[in-house]
Amino acid sequence: MGCSDSGGSDEPMDTGVAGEDSSQADTGAGSDVAEEDTGEGVDTSDSIDSATVDTAVEQDVAPDVEEDPCPELTCGDAQRRTGCRCVPTYDRSCTRQSECRPEETCQEVDGVQLCWYEPPPVKACPGAEGCEAGAGELLAGASSRVITPDGFETATAQGLGGGVTIDFGPQQLEGNWNDCGLDGVCPEDPEYTGADEGEEDGIPQGMWIAGFSSGRPAQYCPEELVGCPMLECCVSRLAHDDLKAQVVVMRQGDVTVAMVTLDVIGIFRPDIVTIRERLKERVDVDLLLVAALHSHEGPDTIGQWGPGSPAPFLTGRTPHFIEKMLSETAAGVEEAIANLEPVSVSAKVLDVGTEGLAINDSRTPYIFDDNVPVVRLSRGDGSTVATLLSFGNHAEVLWSGNPYLTADYPGYARHYIEEGLPETEDVNTNETKPALEGLGGVTVLFAGAVGGLIYPGPGGAIDYAGNRYDEHAWATADAVGQALASHVLGAVHGDEGLDAIESPTLRFSTREYMVGVENTIFQFAFLGGLFDRKVYNAVDSPLTPRPGLHSVITEVAVVGLGPITFFTAPGEMFPEALVGGYPGRDRVQTPVVGDRTGRLPATCDEDGLPVEDGSGSSPCIIRADAENPPDWSQAPEEPPGYALVPGEYPFFMGLTMDFLGYMVPTFDFQTEYLNEAPGDHYEETNSIGPESLVNWRASFEECLEAFPPP
Numbered sequence: 001m002g003c004s005d006s007g008g009s010d011e012p013m014d015t016g017v018a019g020e021d022s023s024q025a026d027t028g029a030g031s032d033v034a035e036e037d038t039g040e041g042v043d044t045s046d047s048i049d050s051a052t053v054d055t056a057v058e059q060d061v062a063p064d065v066e067e068d069p070c071p072e073l074t075c076g077d078a079q080r081r082t083g084c085r086c087v088p089t090y091d092r093s094c095t096r097q098s099e100c101r102p103e104e105t106c107q108e109v110d111g112v113q114l115c116w117y118e119p120p121p122v123k124a125c126p127g128a129e130g131c132e133a134g135a136g137e138l139l140a141g142a143s144s145r146v147i148t149p150d151g152f153e154t155a156t157a158q159g160l161g162g163g164v165t166i167d168f169g170p171q172q173l174e175g176n177w178n179d180c181g182l183d184g185v186c187p188e189d190p191e192y193t194g195a196d197e198g199e200e201d202g203i204p205q206g207m208w209i210a211g212f213s214s215g216r217p218a219q220y221c222p223e224e225l226v227g228c229p230m231l232e233c234c235v236s237r238l239a240h241d242d243l244k245a246q247v248v249v250m251r252q253g254d255v256t257v258a259m260v261t262l263d264v265i266g267i268f269r270p271d272i273v274t275i276r277e278r279l280k281e282r283v284d285v286d287l288l289l290v291a292a293l294h295s296h297e298g299p300d301t302i303g304q305w306g307p308g309s310p311a312p313f314l315t316g317r318t319p320h321f322i323e324k325m326l327s328e329t330a331a332g333v334e335e336a337i338a339n340l341e342p343v344s345v346s347a348k349v350l351d352v353g354t355e356g357l358a359i360n361d362s363r364t365p366y367i368f369d370d371n372v373p374v375v376r377l378s379r380g381d382g383s384t385v386a387t388l389l390s391f392g393n394h395a396e397v398l399w400s401g402n403p404y405l406t407a408d409y410p411g412y413a414r415h416y417i418e419e420g421l422p423e424t425e426d427v428n429t430n431e432t433k434p435a436l437e438g439l440g441g442v443t444v445l446f447a448g449a450v451g452g453l454i455y456p457g458p459g460g461a462i463d464y465a466g467n468r469y470d471e472h473a474w475a476t477a478d479a480v481g482q483a484l485a486s487h488v489l490g491a492v493h494g495d496e497g498l499d500a501i502e503s504p505t506l507r508f509s510t511r512e513y514m515v516g517v518e519n520t521i522f523q524f525a526f527l528g529g530l531f532d533r534k535v536y537n538a539v540d541s542p543l544t545p546r547p548g549l550h551s552v553i554t555e556v557a558v559v560g561l562g563p564i565t566f567f568t569a570p571g572e573m574f575p576e577a578l579v580g581g582y583p584g585r586d587r588v589q590t591p592v593v594g595d596r597t598g599r600l601p602a603t604c605d606e607d608g609l610p611v612e613d614g615s616g617s618s619p620c621i622i623r624a625d626a627e628n629p630p631d632w633s634q635a636p637e638e639p640p641g642y643a644l645v646p647g648e649y650p651f652f653m654g655l656t657m658d659f660l661g662y663m664v665p666t667f668d669f670q671t672e673y674l675n676e677a678p679g680d681h682y683e684e685t686n687s688i689g690p691e692s693l694v695n696w697r698a699s700f701e702e703c704l705e706a707f708p709p710p
Helices: 269-280 319-337 409-419 474-493 520-528 574-581 692-706
Strands: 079-082 087-088 105-109 111-115 124-125 138-145 244-252 256-261 287-292 344-351 371-378 384-391 432-434 442-447 498-499 508-516 551-561 564-568 651-652
Touching: 111 409, 111 651, 124 564, 138 319, 138 384, 138 442, 244 319, 244 384, 244 409, 244 442, 244 508, 256 319, 256 442, 269 287, 269 319, 287 319, 287 442, 287 551, 287 564, 344 442, 344 474, 344 651, 371 651, 384 409, 384 474, 384 498, 384 651, 409 442, 508 692
Parallel strands: 256 287, 384 442, 564 651
Antiparallel strands: 079 087, 105 111, 124 508, 138 244, 244 256, 344 371, 344 498, 371 384, 508 551, 551 564
16 A cells, blocks of 8 residues: 555565465555655555464364365466365455465355454453563663665666656567666676676566656666765665664563664565564564655565556566565564663653644645654663654655655654764854754654655755755755754753653553455556455455455554553554544644645634635635535544553554555545545545544554553
């Protein structure tokens, strides 16, 4: 479930795009979006692999003993057997238990005989098997691992046609593509010593940059830009700056929680399950949370931004990069566990506003969650093990014209938080702002509420020295990183500092849940095998499913550290779903309500709605001439998400545990999927469906009910 801009149980993900015996694809389709929409493709799927699942429920099913009625029947790729028929793997019909995956049960549901998966109940620690006790000293360790690809092929200048995307087909590689293998060295190059992996195989093994439109291959940094000191200079030929897996692990008694953020667009849950399975025999981890920073300037980890335009003719997932991402993440968790040591905890939730952070909103209502929760884990000598924070803005400052791999503004923010900001001076060399000392350690930055649609449009970036940047450029990404870092460092070094958390207790609750794939675009993606994920609980085609929609397995978790409450969502959460702010509805956590970017005059009423004669004095949440505006009378009356969260320090982690696209509030969900509805309704085309937010909230509340007390 990707997006174009912004945006099952534990088991390994299938490896073949075309489909395998045990499961099938996820959903999504890339699309070009207008600049305001801040493009991405859609990420819509999820499923459990047939490998062992940590939380799978054991099924009391007798083994099949009947003789195979059709021993000579052989099914093709993307097919499976049921009785004496070959059916697509997304068709979960069955005649006996052996035809199902290990986690499924062959049973009748609403008159349909099919392989059925029922998610297990909430798991809570301490208290569950393997994590019985939680008392004791709090330990923490951290690591930072480079996940920059080790190589890729590139398009020729002719193939790019003066732009950054390709639109030629698979039979038109000659002259348009450097089919020189992953080392990028072609036979005519002086340094050529022989063919390497992928050379002259007729497959464009590019590193496809996710987000915006499909067909954007990463390019090599020019030699003259490698290693120079300017902002536009590159760390290597392969990337402007290194992509990272940032890891923190906390342990108390029998409870161990690992948290990871990746500089990628998103990560499907089956990939997370693969990491869990690799760690299972090597280290003790009770809960692994893996999140994506939703970068629109990094490799396609989903599959929908591969070669071709307007739609890809090949998946954008490249096996060698996916393997490096998974292996380095697992290694990072192991490294962090090896470095566990006693820590103290301090925290604060900052209200940063929107000034200088290049925050824009392209969908009504204009509401921003400006919370930046900061958690610092420190050694006894005061040095930092890790700094955790969450911030809601799409990682796409460089925009759709950037040809180089980069972490975008999150990379700059991490750098300045760890290394500090220098003092600033006026033209007479008088100090205007003091230097802010860096915190060191590892900075673990999560994506906050980026849906609905929070993005870095043109303008609004202000660096620590007060310089303003209005273009999509390296200096702008750097300025956003400086602005975010200055809030964090200013809070840590300020008179009040962060709040010391005394005797924090580590605990969590988590559960799997099912989400139906309602988006027609995603259904076609299942049929075409564009994504590599399994679906569950339906027979026949995704276009005509029975007894209900084909579903994917996803997950939600709540983690407590004393009065700090981390909580996750598997997609792009709309800020208003957390903070409220709809006309006549509650607001929590002091959100920024109304346009603050200068697009609209502050002439609205207290609810942010236009006043007929323009006599209001409050910022507006909607344009007076908005096409197809929301029906505010249907806005949810239930408390916003933050109102449910226990503790003093809520810490939201978006795009964590999965990538299901935009989590659009149901009351304003309007789409035919293949066509965007009038007004502000781009996000629906990149959402798994209108029940995404509803299903998340129900499962989130179940986790809260089972959440152990501090």
